[in-house]
Amino acid sequence: DIQMAQSPSSLSASVGDRVTIACRASQSIKNSLNWYQQEPGKAPKLLIFETSNLHTGVPSRFSGSGFGTDFTLTISSLQPEDFATYYCQQSYSAPYTFGQGTRVEIK
Amino acid sequence: QVQLVQSGPEVKKPGASVKVSCKTSGYSFNLYGISWVRQAPGQGLEWLGWINPYNGATNSAQKVQGRITMTTDTSTSTAYMEMRTLRSDDKAVYFCARGPSYSTSFFDYWGQGTLVTVSS
Numbered sequence: 001d002i003q004m005a006q007s008p009s010s011l012s013a014s015v016g017d018r019v020t021i022a023c024r025a026s027q028s029i030k031n032s033l034n035w036y037q038q039e040p041g042k043a044p045k046l047l048i049f050e051t052s053n054l055h056t057g058v059p060s061r062f063s064g065s066g067f068g069t070d071f072t073l074t075i076s077s078l079q080p081e082d083f084a085t086y087y088c089q090q091s092y093s094a095p096y097t098f099g100q101g102t103r104v105e106i107k
Numbered sequence: 108q109v110q111l112v113q114s115g116p117e118v119k120k121p122g123a124s125v126k127v128s129c130k131t132s133g134y135s136f137n138l139y140g141i142s143w144v145r146q147a148p149g150q151g152l153e154w155l156g157w158i159n160p161y162n163g164a165t166n167s168a169q170k171v172q173g174r175i176t177m178t179t180d181t182s183t184s185t186a187y188m189e190m191r192t193l194r195s196d197d198k199a200v201y202f203c204a205r206g207p208s209y210s211t212s213f214f215d216y217w218g219q220g221t222l223v224t225v226s227s
Binding site for chain 2: 043
Protein backbone atom coordinates (compact mmCIF):
# COMPACT_ATOMS: atom_id res chain seq x y z
CA ASP A 1 0.00 0.00 0.00
CA ILE A 2 1.12 3.58 -0.66
CA GLN A 3 1.57 5.54 2.55
CA MET A 4 0.81 9.26 2.67
CA ALA A 5 2.40 11.58 5.23
CA GLN A 6 1.33 15.16 5.81
CA SER A 7 3.18 17.92 7.63
CA PRO A 8 2.57 19.65 9.84
CA SER A 9 -0.17 17.81 11.73
CA SER A 10 -1.54 21.16 12.84
CA LEU A 11 -0.74 24.83 12.47
CA SER A 12 -1.95 28.14 13.84
CA ALA A 13 -2.28 31.06 11.49
CA SER A 14 -3.96 34.42 11.19
CA VAL A 15 -6.38 35.72 8.61
CA GLY A 16 -4.38 36.92 5.62
CA ASP A 17 -1.43 34.58 6.22
CA ARG A 18 0.06 32.42 3.51
CA VAL A 19 -0.20 28.76 4.51
CA THR A 20 1.57 25.75 3.03
CA ILE A 21 0.84 22.11 3.78
CA ALA A 22 3.12 19.32 2.61
CA CYS A 23 2.22 15.78 1.59
CA ARG A 24 4.69 13.00 0.82
CA ALA A 25 3.95 9.64 -0.78
CA SER A 26 5.94 6.50 0.01
CA GLN A 27 6.45 5.89 -3.72
CA SER A 28 5.88 7.82 -6.92
CA ILE A 29 2.24 8.57 -7.61
CA LYS A 30 2.97 10.82 -10.59
CA ASN A 31 0.30 13.56 -10.40
CA SER A 32 -2.45 11.43 -8.82
CA LEU A 33 -2.78 13.56 -5.70
CA ASN A 34 -5.97 15.17 -4.43
CA TRP A 35 -6.72 17.57 -1.57
CA TYR A 36 -9.87 17.69 0.55
CA GLN A 37 -11.11 20.17 3.15
CA GLN A 38 -13.19 19.02 6.09
CA GLU A 39 -14.95 21.27 8.56
CA PRO A 40 -15.91 19.81 11.96
CA GLY A 41 -18.97 17.57 11.77
CA LYS A 42 -19.20 17.79 7.98
CA ALA A 43 -18.28 15.65 5.01
CA PRO A 44 -14.99 16.29 3.23
CA LYS A 45 -15.06 18.52 0.17
CA LEU A 46 -12.80 18.14 -2.86
CA LEU A 47 -10.52 21.16 -3.25
CA ILE A 48 -7.88 20.17 -5.78
CA PHE A 49 -7.61 17.13 -8.03
CA GLU A 50 -4.63 15.69 -9.89
CA THR A 51 -2.15 17.89 -8.03
CA SER A 52 -3.10 21.33 -9.29
CA ASN A 53 -6.64 21.49 -10.68
CA LEU A 54 -9.21 23.43 -8.68
CA HIS A 55 -12.58 21.75 -8.24
CA THR A 56 -15.65 23.70 -9.29
CA GLY A 57 -16.30 26.70 -7.05
CA VAL A 58 -13.01 26.53 -5.14
CA PRO A 59 -11.49 30.00 -4.64
CA SER A 60 -8.31 30.83 -6.51
CA ARG A 61 -6.41 31.45 -3.25
CA PHE A 62 -6.01 27.66 -3.10
CA SER A 63 -3.31 26.11 -5.25
CA GLY A 64 -1.46 22.82 -5.45
CA SER A 65 1.86 21.68 -6.86
CA GLY A 66 4.24 18.76 -6.99
CA PHE A 67 4.95 15.52 -8.82
CA GLY A 68 6.10 12.05 -7.94
CA THR A 69 6.36 11.87 -4.16
CA ASP A 70 6.27 15.47 -2.88
CA PHE A 71 3.27 17.76 -3.04
CA THR A 72 2.07 21.00 -1.47
CA LEU A 73 -1.21 22.76 -0.87
CA THR A 74 -0.95 26.53 -0.55
CA ILE A 75 -3.54 29.00 0.66
CA SER A 76 -2.30 32.40 -0.47
CA SER A 77 -4.32 34.52 1.97
CA LEU A 78 -6.09 32.62 4.73
CA GLN A 79 -9.76 33.50 5.18
CA PRO A 80 -12.00 32.81 8.20
CA GLU A 81 -13.85 30.03 6.34
CA ASP A 82 -10.54 28.22 5.65
CA PHE A 83 -10.04 27.10 9.24
CA ALA A 84 -10.56 23.37 8.84
CA THR A 85 -8.68 20.09 8.44
CA TYR A 86 -7.03 19.31 5.12
CA TYR A 87 -6.31 15.84 3.79
CA CYS A 88 -4.22 14.70 0.86
CA GLN A 89 -5.15 11.48 -0.91
CA GLN A 90 -3.44 9.42 -3.58
CA SER A 91 -5.56 8.02 -6.39
CA TYR A 92 -2.68 6.30 -8.22
CA SER A 93 -3.51 2.81 -7.01
CA ALA A 94 -5.94 1.13 -4.65
CA PRO A 95 -6.19 1.29 -1.70
CA TYR A 96 -6.65 5.02 -2.21
CA THR A 97 -4.95 6.15 0.97
CA PHE A 98 -5.26 9.49 2.77
CA GLY A 99 -2.76 11.47 4.73
CA GLN A 100 -3.42 11.85 8.45
CA GLY A 101 -4.69 15.40 8.04
CA THR A 102 -3.50 18.91 8.85
CA ARG A 103 -5.63 20.98 11.17
CA VAL A 104 -5.50 24.74 10.45
CA GLU A 105 -6.42 26.72 13.54
CA ILE A 106 -6.90 30.40 14.28
CA LYS A 107 -3.92 32.09 15.94
CA GLN B 108 -27.03 19.23 -9.10
CA VAL B 109 -25.14 16.14 -7.93
CA GLN B 110 -26.39 14.85 -4.58
CA LEU B 111 -25.60 11.83 -2.43
CA VAL B 112 -27.97 11.30 0.48
CA GLN B 113 -27.19 8.63 3.05
CA SER B 114 -29.38 6.73 5.46
CA GLY B 115 -29.68 7.64 9.11
CA PRO B 116 -27.60 6.74 12.17
CA GLU B 117 -27.39 3.15 13.33
CA VAL B 118 -26.70 1.52 16.69
CA LYS B 119 -25.57 -2.09 16.55
CA LYS B 120 -24.28 -4.69 18.96
CA PRO B 121 -20.86 -6.31 18.47
CA GLY B 122 -21.09 -9.16 15.99
CA ALA B 123 -24.09 -7.69 14.19
CA SER B 124 -24.25 -6.30 10.63
CA VAL B 125 -25.12 -2.85 9.35
CA LYS B 126 -26.19 -1.75 5.89
CA VAL B 127 -25.83 1.89 4.87
CA SER B 128 -27.49 3.32 1.77
CA CYS B 129 -26.39 6.18 -0.46
CA LYS B 130 -29.05 7.53 -2.83
CA THR B 131 -27.63 9.54 -5.70
CA SER B 132 -29.15 12.05 -8.09
CA GLY B 133 -28.14 14.67 -10.62
CA TYR B 134 -25.87 12.54 -12.80
CA SER B 135 -25.70 9.27 -14.74
CA PHE B 136 -25.27 6.67 -12.01
CA ASN B 137 -23.54 4.09 -14.21
CA LEU B 138 -20.78 6.47 -15.27
CA TYR B 139 -19.11 6.94 -11.87
CA GLY B 140 -17.96 4.57 -9.18
CA ILE B 141 -19.10 4.92 -5.60
CA SER B 142 -16.45 4.81 -2.91
CA TRP B 143 -16.92 4.27 0.80
CA VAL B 144 -14.76 6.08 3.36
CA ARG B 145 -15.02 6.03 7.13
CA GLN B 146 -13.82 8.26 9.94
CA ALA B 147 -13.49 7.01 13.49
CA PRO B 148 -14.11 9.58 16.26
CA GLY B 149 -11.35 12.18 16.23
CA GLN B 150 -9.43 10.31 13.53
CA GLY B 151 -8.62 10.71 9.85
CA LEU B 152 -10.20 9.33 6.71
CA GLU B 153 -9.95 5.65 5.80
CA TRP B 154 -10.86 4.38 2.34
CA LEU B 155 -12.84 1.14 2.52
CA GLY B 156 -13.52 0.30 -1.09
CA TRP B 157 -15.42 1.16 -4.24
CA ILE B 158 -17.96 -0.31 -6.62
CA ASN B 159 -18.48 0.21 -10.32
CA PRO B 160 -22.26 0.46 -10.83
CA TYR B 161 -21.88 -0.36 -14.53
CA ASN B 162 -20.69 -3.92 -13.97
CA GLY B 163 -20.80 -4.43 -10.20
CA ALA B 164 -17.02 -4.85 -9.90
CA THR B 165 -15.67 -4.04 -6.48
CA ASN B 166 -12.31 -3.39 -4.84
CA SER B 167 -11.98 -3.21 -1.07
CA ALA B 168 -9.25 -2.47 1.44
CA GLN B 169 -7.54 -5.53 2.82
CA LYS B 170 -8.41 -4.46 6.37
CA VAL B 171 -12.15 -5.00 5.78
CA GLN B 172 -12.09 -7.66 3.07
CA GLY B 173 -14.38 -10.52 3.95
CA ARG B 174 -16.56 -8.29 6.13
CA ILE B 175 -17.66 -5.63 3.63
CA THR B 176 -20.12 -6.01 0.77
CA MET B 177 -20.82 -3.18 -1.64
CA THR B 178 -23.79 -3.31 -3.99
CA THR B 179 -25.84 -1.01 -6.16
CA ASP B 180 -29.43 -0.76 -7.36
CA THR B 181 -29.28 0.95 -10.73
CA SER B 182 -33.09 1.27 -10.87
CA THR B 183 -32.96 3.71 -7.95
CA SER B 184 -29.38 5.01 -8.39
CA THR B 185 -28.59 3.84 -4.89
CA ALA B 186 -25.43 2.28 -3.51
CA TYR B 187 -25.22 0.12 -0.40
CA MET B 188 -22.42 -0.82 1.96
CA GLU B 189 -22.88 -3.70 4.38
CA MET B 190 -20.36 -4.37 7.14
CA ARG B 191 -20.63 -7.68 8.99
CA THR B 192 -19.31 -8.94 12.31
CA LEU B 193 -19.10 -5.43 13.71
CA ARG B 194 -16.48 -4.67 16.35
CA SER B 195 -16.11 -1.71 18.66
CA ASP B 196 -13.43 -0.23 16.42
CA ASP B 197 -15.92 -0.10 13.52
CA LYS B 198 -17.63 2.79 15.29
CA ALA B 199 -17.27 5.63 12.83
CA VAL B 200 -18.99 7.98 10.45
CA TYR B 201 -19.31 6.23 7.10
CA PHE B 202 -19.29 8.37 3.95
CA CYS B 203 -20.12 7.51 0.37
CA ALA B 204 -18.47 9.54 -2.35
CA ARG B 205 -18.72 9.71 -6.14
CA GLY B 206 -15.67 8.33 -7.87
CA PRO B 207 -13.51 7.05 -9.35
CA SER B 208 -14.64 6.80 -12.96
CA TYR B 209 -13.06 5.83 -16.28
CA SER B 210 -11.70 9.37 -16.69
CA THR B 211 -11.37 10.63 -13.11
CA SER B 212 -9.68 9.22 -10.05
CA PHE B 213 -10.87 11.55 -7.31
CA PHE B 214 -13.97 11.78 -5.12
CA ASP B 215 -15.79 14.93 -6.14
CA TYR B 216 -19.11 14.73 -4.27
CA TRP B 217 -19.80 13.21 -0.88
CA GLY B 218 -22.76 12.07 1.13
CA GLN B 219 -23.45 13.69 4.49
CA GLY B 220 -22.19 10.69 6.45
CA THR B 221 -23.84 7.99 8.55
CA LEU B 222 -22.82 7.44 12.17
CA VAL B 223 -22.54 3.78 13.05
CA THR B 224 -22.22 3.08 16.76
CA VAL B 225 -21.21 -0.37 17.95
CA SER B 226 -22.03 -0.95 21.57
CA SER B 227 -23.21 -3.78 23.76
